[in-house]
Amino acid sequence: MEQRLTSTELGHAKLIFEQLVAVKRKTMLYPPKHPELVDAFQRLTEHLGKFLEKRPELTIAMHEADLFIGSELMMKESVTYKQFIRECEDIDVGGITFLKGLEQAELEAFVDCLCMDRRTLENEGGVTERLKANKVIHVVVASSSQAAENDEEDVEHHAAKEVYNSAVTAVTDIMNSVKVGQSVNVIKAEKTVNTLIDAIFGQQLNILGLTAIKSYDETTFYHSVNTCILSISLGGNLSLTHDKLAILGTAALLHDIGKVNVPVGITTKPGPLTPEEFDVMKRHTSEGAEILSDMRGMHRLSMIVAFEHHAGYDLKGYPELNDKQRPHLFSRIVQVCDSYDAGTSFRPFKGGKLPDQVLAEMIRQSGQAFDPVIMKAFVQTLSIYPVGSLVLLDSGDVAVVIKSNPKDLARPSVKVAIDEGGIKTDPKDAKVLDLVQRVGKGKPFKRSIIKVVDPWELGIDVVQFF
Ligand SMILES: [Fe+2]
Ligand SMILES: [Fe+2]
Numbered sequence: 001m002e003q004r005l006t007s008t009e010l011g012h013a014k015l016i017f018e019q020l021v022a023v024k025r026k027t028m029l030y031p032p033k034h035p036e037l038v039d040a041f042q043r044l045t046e047h048l049g050k051f052l053e054k055r056p057e058l059t060i061a062m063h064e065a066d067l068f069i070g071s072e073l074m075m076k077e078s079v080t081y082k083q084f085i086r087e088c089e090d091i092d093v094g095g096i097t098f099l100k101g102l103e104q105a106e107l108e109a110f111v112d113c114l115c116m117d118r119r120t121l122e123n124e125g126g127v128t129e130r131l132k133a134n135k136v137i138h139v140v141v142a143s144s145s146q147a148a149e150n151d152e153e154d155v156e157h158h159a160a161k162e163v164y165n166s167a168v169t170a171v172t173d174i175m176n177s178v179k180v181g182q183s184v185n186v187i188k189a190e191k192t193v194n195t196l197i198d199a200i201f202g203q204q205l206n207i208l209g210l211t212a213i214k215s216y217d218e219t220t221f222y223h224s225v226n227t228c229i230l231s232i233s234l235g236g237n238l239s240l241t242h243d244k245l246a247i248l249g250t251a252a253l254l255h256d257i258g259k260v261n262v263p264v265g266i267t268t269k270p271g272p273l274t275p276e277e278f279d280v281m282k283r284h285t286s287e288g289a290e291i292l293s294d295m296r297g298m299h300r301l302s303m304i305v306a307f308e309h310h311a312g313y314d315l316k317g318y319p320e321l322n323d324k325q326r327p328h329l330f331s332r333i334v335q336v337c338d339s340y341d342a343g344t345s346f347r348p349f350k351g352g353k354l355p356d357q358v359l360a361e362m363i364r365q366s367g368q369a370f371d372p373v374i375m376k377a378f379v380q381t382l383s384i385y386p387v388g389s390l391v392l393l394d395s396g397d398v399a400v401v402i403k404s405n406p407k408d409l410a411r412p413s414v415k416v417a418i419d420e421g422g423i424k425t426d427p428k429d430a431k432v433l434d435l436v437q438r439v440g441k442g443k444p445f446k447r448s449i450i451k452v453v454d455p456w457e458l459g460i461d462v463v464q465f466f
Contacts, residue, residue: 005055005070012051013058013069014077019044020060021084023107024114041111045104052100056395056420061095061142062088091118093127095142102138109134137440160205161466167192167225171253175221178291179260186297193249197232197242206403208233208381211341212355212388212466220259220267223341228253230337230381237377238333250298251305252334258288258306282318285310301330309334313371332371336362336378339370344388355386356452383409388462390455395447396420398458399433400465410449411435415465418458427464 005013023040030037051058061068062085067078078085088094091114112134113127124130127141170192177184199205211226231252235245259267262284266277273281288306292298308331310317321327327335343358353361359382366375383404385391391414392398399414415430425431437446455462 005072009051009055010069010072012047013060014074016044016047016051016058017060017067017069017077017081019047020111021081024084024111027111027115041104041108045102045107048098048102048107052098052102054421055100057097057099059095059097063094063144088114089144091116091121091127092143093141094144097140097142099138099140106134106136106138109136110139132441156203156205159203160199160207160210163195163199163205164207164210164225164229167196167228167253168221171224172221174254175224175257175260178257184295186295189250189253190246193228193232193246193253196229196249197245200229200232201236208404209387209402210466212344212462220256223338223345224253224256226341226345227255227334227337230341231334234333234337234374234378234381237381238374247299247301248330248333251302251330252337254288254292254302255306255309255334255338256284256288257291258284258286260291261287282310285319301328304328305331305334307331309338311335312369314368317369326371332374336370336374340378340382344386354452354454355382355389356384359386380406383412385410385412385449385452387412388466390417390453390458390460390462391449392451392453393433393435393447394450397433397447398453398460400430400455400460400462402432402465405436408436411445417460417462417465424460430465 019040023037023044026034026037026040048058059068059070065078065082065085067074067081067085069077088096093114110131113121113130116130121127121130124133126143128143131139131141170188174184174189196207199207207229211229228249232245232249235248240248262281266273266281269277285307289303292303292306305328307319308321308327311319311321311327311331312335313326313332315321315324315327326332339362340358343353343361344355359379362370363375363379366372383406385401385404387401387404389401390398391401393414397416397420398418399416401412402415403413405412411434413432413434415427415432416425417427417430418424433447435445435447435449438444439446
């Protein structure tokens with residue numbers, strides 16, 4: 001759904017809608033240039049012009065007999081104007097957006113379209129084609145099927161969240177069992193990983209987007225799931241087979257399991273650790289490998305990854321690997337994903353780093369701490385504006401990146417956090433913008449990213465947008 005309007009704006013928008021319905025009826029009744037009709041068009045143009053002085057656009061959407069103005073469902077009007085809604089749907093018009101700059105001639109050409117029958121319009125290639133042929137650029141229509149697609153997106157987002165939450169629950173259970181000395185069901189971990197693989201590659205859910213969800217109290221659980229999702233996505237970019245991805249995913253999910261033996265005061269300490277504390281922390285690698293070796297049916301690579309994930313590509317990390325030239329490929333993958341998630345999670349106080357800053361810093365260490373080939377694939381996986389980044393658009397909106405676009409890394413999908421008028425939006429109703437949208441076919445892009453901005457400085461909690 002589109003913009004959230006104030007009650008005054010909503011009243012104004014309702015009046016505009018009523019006038020649109022009236023103008024359509026009059027177009028059917030009167031010959032062109034009839035004073036009644038001219039008058040009605042003039043009034044509608046004036047009202048729309050006034051509305052669009054304050055807002056860049058006005059969107060009216062119709063879906064399954066329901067009328068929406070902006071993001072509001074119009075209960076009464078849905079009934080009163082049901083014939084108009086049905087007629088629009090009949091010609092595949094599910095949404096109408098009026099844009100700033102609209103002229104009366106465009107409005108007349110648009111209403112003409114609304115008065116045509118379905119077959120005539122189809123012969124002309126549909127409403128959008130006819131509008132284009134008549135040089136109408138400030139009225140954009142969405143097809144009824146497009147509106148149904150938006151609904152599908154909501155369902156997908158819900159499904160992605162469910163998969164994510166069940167993975168967090170699974171890892172929490174596993175770690176709690178280890179903590180109290182209960183035996184761990186390895187199959188549970190493997191099932192979780194398989195569900196994640198299916199969601200990422202099979203159902204193509206935007207699970208990667210959910211890694212921006214962080215909980216500072218339960219960092220290890222969320223961190224484990226995030227590292228797992230990032231590793232699976234990265235492994236996919238490195239063309240690993242499904243079987244290998246399953247082994248990699250399980251290793252990533254359990255890479256920090258040794259932390260169950262590290263005091264919480266150390267794992268969640270906001271500042272730097274003392275040398276003594278760091279020594280305790282370092283032990284989570286060997287302890288993790290040991291815990292995993294006690295689990296029946298656990299693949300040996302999980303132990304290797306738990307042991308090596310801080311060793312570093314150049315072996316300058318910990319623990320020392322005297323007998324090796326490089327850590328195992330899976331350890332190198334998990335290390336990259338682990339460092340990125342840890343770097344972006346560390347935000348309990350101002351001064352923490354933003355996703356693009358963490359990524360830039362990691363790129364600088366490519367070839368030293370990080371495997372350069374893996375780093376390259378990782379950048380491709382995350383895109384230049386990682387999910388969870390806050391960006392300033394040339395329209396003046398400030399928005400949260402919610403989905404990257406592998407075809408054009410500079411043009412992800414975003415949710416508006418602060419609109420162009422400087423007003424903070426309600427995250428639940430935040431408008432989604434696809435930055436690949438153009439003003440018209442072959443025309444410039446509607447909006448582009450200018451730069452990344454700091455959510456803490458603007459008081460935005462990006463997590464609320466997922
Ligand atoms: Fe670790
Ligand atoms: Fe970790």
